[in-house]
Amino acid sequence: MNRRPVWEEKPGLVGLVGKGVVLAFLVLAVLLPLWSVLVTSLASRETINATGGMVFRPREFDPSAYLTIFSGGEISRAVWVSTMISVGGTAVSLTLTVLAAWGLSRPGSLGHRPLLFLFLLTFLIYPGLVPSYLVVTGLGLKDSLWSLILPTAISAFNLVVVRAFFMNVPSELIDSARIDGAGEWRILLRIILPLSKAVVAVVGLFYAVGYWNAYFNSVLYIDTSSKWPIQRVLQTYILGGQSPHVTGNVPINIPGVNAYPPSLAVKMAVVVVTVVPALIVYPFVQRYFTKGVLTGAVKG
Amino acid sequence: MTAPAALLVIVFHYVPTLGNIIAFQDYNPFVGDNPLESFLNSEWIGFGNFQTLFEDPDFWDSVRNTLSITLFQLIFFFPLPIFLAILLNSVLSPRIRGFVQSVVYLPHFFSWVLVVTFFVQMLGGAGLLATEMRQAGIEPWNIMANPHIFIFVVTSEAIWKDLGWGTIVFLAALSAIDTTLYEAAAADGAGRWRRLWHITLPGLRPVIVLLLILRLGDALSVGFEQYILQREAVGRQAAEVLDTFVYYQAIVPQQWGLGAAAGLFKGAVGLILILVANKAAHKMGEPGVYSRS
Numbered sequence: 001m002n003r004r005p006v007w008e009e010k011p012g013l014v015g016l017v018g019k020g021v022v023l024a025f026l027v028l029a030v031l032l033p034l035w036s037v038l039v040t041s042l043a044s045r046e047t048i049n050a051t052g053g054m055v056f057r058p059r060e061f062d063p064s065a066y067l068t069i070f071s072g073g074e075i076s077r078a079v080w081v082s083t084m085i086s087v088g089g090t091a092v093s094l095t096l097t098v099l100a101a102w103g104l105s106r107p108g109s110l111g112h113r114p115l116l117f118l119f120l121l122t123f124l125i126y127p128g129l130v131p132s133y134l135v136v137t138g139l140g141l142k143d144s145l146w147s148l149i150l151p152t153a154i155s156a157f158n159l160v161v162v163r164a165f166f167m168n169v170p171s172e173l174i175d176s177a178r179i180d181g182a183g184e185w186r187i188l189l190r191i192i193l194p195l196s197k198a199v200v201a202v203v204g205l206f207y208a209v210g211y212w213n214a215y216f217n218s219v220l221y222i223d224t225s226s227k228w229p230i231q232r233v234l235q236t237y238i239l240g241g242q243s244p245h246v247t248g249n250v251p252i253n254i255p256g257v258n259a260y261p262p263s264l265a266v267k268m269a270v271v272v273v274t275v276v277p278a279l280i281v282y283p284f285v286q287r288y289f290t291k292g293v294l295t296g297a298v299k300g
Numbered sequence: 301m302t303a304p305a306a307l308l309v310i311v312f313h314y315v316p317t318l319g320n321i322i323a324f325q326d327y328n329p330f331v332g333d334n335p336l337e338s339f340l341n342s343e344w345i346g347f348g349n350f351q352t353l354f355e356d357p358d359f360w361d362s363v364r365n366t367l368s369i370t371l372f373q374l375i376f377f378f379p380l381p382i383f384l385a386i387l388l389n390s391v392l393s394p395r396i397r398g399f400v401q402s403v404v405y406l407p408h409f410f411s412w413v414l415v416v417t418f419f420v421q422m423l424g425g426a427g428l429l430a431t432e433m434r435q436a437g438i439e440p441w442n443i444m445a446n447p448h449i450f451i452f453v454v455t456s457e458a459i460w461k462d463l464g465w466g467t468i469v470f471l472a473a474l475s476a477i478d479t480t481l482y483e484a485a486a487a488d489g490a491g492r493w494r495r496l497w498h499i500t501l502p503g504l505r506p507v508i509v510l511l512l513i514l515r516l517g518d519a520l521s522v523g524f525e526q527y528i529l530q531r532e533a534v535g536r537q538a539a540e541v542l543d544t545f546v547y548y549q550a551i552v553p554q555q556w557g558l559g560a561a562a563g564l565f566k567g568a569v570g571l572i573l574i575l576v577a578n579k580a581a582h583k584m585g586e587p588g589v590y591s592r593s
Contacts (some may be wrong), residue, residue, distance in 0.1 A: 032403065054422075054428035130550055131320050154305050229412045
């Protein structure tokens, strides 16, 4: 508990209650929808029919919707596609961003100023949808998963954050390593990166979440539905109102499990599956938010 | 080491930027084997595309929708993270503050598809609110399919997604304010509200101005996926913004020159807005986004 400074007035009752109400409202506004979606995804047909739609009060634990979507078929495939894009894309983005940030963090490296300018100018210039579309299709990337990675692989913001962090590494450290005979690669891998775990973790999270959440580029570039990422599938089924074809028409056959779970439960299970990766990664990286991003941004 | 990243940025950012030149062409993808060849063989028509665009009432509708939404969000969304940051900063218990922060940052990491899905499942015709109302014997509203309140809905969605995240930068600015200022002011008899007005808000001013400039530069983009996802439910009249106009009037019917003209219009206006806003910030004695030092 932080101590209240002596000069500060004690808050009035109205102020305290007001604060509490506002904060509780904000927390509930985020948590209640998540709760209702989770409960509905685990609800049985009887419960869903009884409420006529979304369920709020849990009555049972029926995992058949999850078993259905993971028994093969469209949803499993979309999760796999999105996982590949997120993992592969983040690897590409992080590698290129770290390399570029390292190159740009040493004043005096070749073309240091114009190259930095090249990245910074992307903040101000908007290339437009049509020419971007023509370039991507012109490179033969239409209907290739690379079209979901390469155009968005470099974020100038992330680059600037990483660069600012690298510039704070004391140059004595680098000079002494150099005197001991370490080359550029060894300095980057053995000295700079271990010191920059926080910022690399945060930037990696930003890239990964960006890839996992990307929707519109798949509308533009991916025609084959077997290559659709999870966001596209979610949109088709929930906002587009189609029913999921989850199991390739073979009902699951597990004793005690409903072979035909209600379609609303299946849809909500897809929502949960789409939310979960963010929930898993979030706590690990959250503690680095202020440390990583803000030091980078403030001193940039 | 910078080369691979620079190459990607050139290919996927600067080549398309130059490619906007097809706005002055009757670009035809079938006069060459690839976009470059088609570009070289297409006919130049001067400002023809811009003329078609500016005579299209649908285009102006989309510009009007975009600007109304920007203005609406500037008034009803922009100040909220500042208030929330000040409120969070005044919470003394680090445990409560940390918990609230963890929860309200979270929706920032959800995709627009998810955010819209949550809103539809909560407030839509078959959502939680509607089912609860039906059970209570009240005729439910369908909030998500009503074009008249669409602007409130999209703003609520944006607030739900990014209110918490928006506080981070203000919290950082708040922690940078020298606490002895507060102490001295309190000793001189300044109350809570006067300290807020004379110390806290001036301390936040550079950050507020910076974010305002960035938002102005983006006045013509209100987000893309959010609108494309809901356009069908509420109809074109309410949900067509500049970006969706380009998608539906250019990419879908393959009117490339027209789409490039609309994109170029948007890019040019955005660039001018940000330069003007930055200039204004300099005049007011603020550092702004960049300075010439």
